[in-house]
Amino acid sequence: MNVKPLADRVIVRPLEAEEKTAGGIIIPDNAKEKPQKGEIVAAGPGKISDSGSLVEMTLKAGDKVLYGKYSGTEVSVEGEELLIMRESDVLAII
Secondary structure, three states: OOOOOOOOEEEEEEOOOOOEOOOOOEOOHHHOOOOOEEEEEEEOOEEEOOOOOEEEOOOOOOOEEEEOOOOOEEEEEOOEEEEEEEHHHEEEEO
C-alpha cells in the first residue's frame, strides 16, 4: 500500500460485520450495522507536543482495535475500503 498516515493518524481495515446473531438468526445485508472492529494497517510517526517533543504512537500495524461507530474518514485505496482516523478515536486494543 502506498498510503502513509501523517502525525497521530492511523489507517484501519474494518473487519466484516457479523452474519448472524448469538441465537443463530441470519442478519440480512440491509440490517447490518457498521463494523466497529478493525485492524491497523499503518500508523503515523506520532504527534508533536506543545513543548516540541515527539509523542510516539501507542498503536502499531497489526493491532486489532475497537473504534466509534462514526469515527474516521472512509477512503478507497487500491479498491479496498479503509478508514483514516486519529489515534484518539480508537477506543481500545483487543
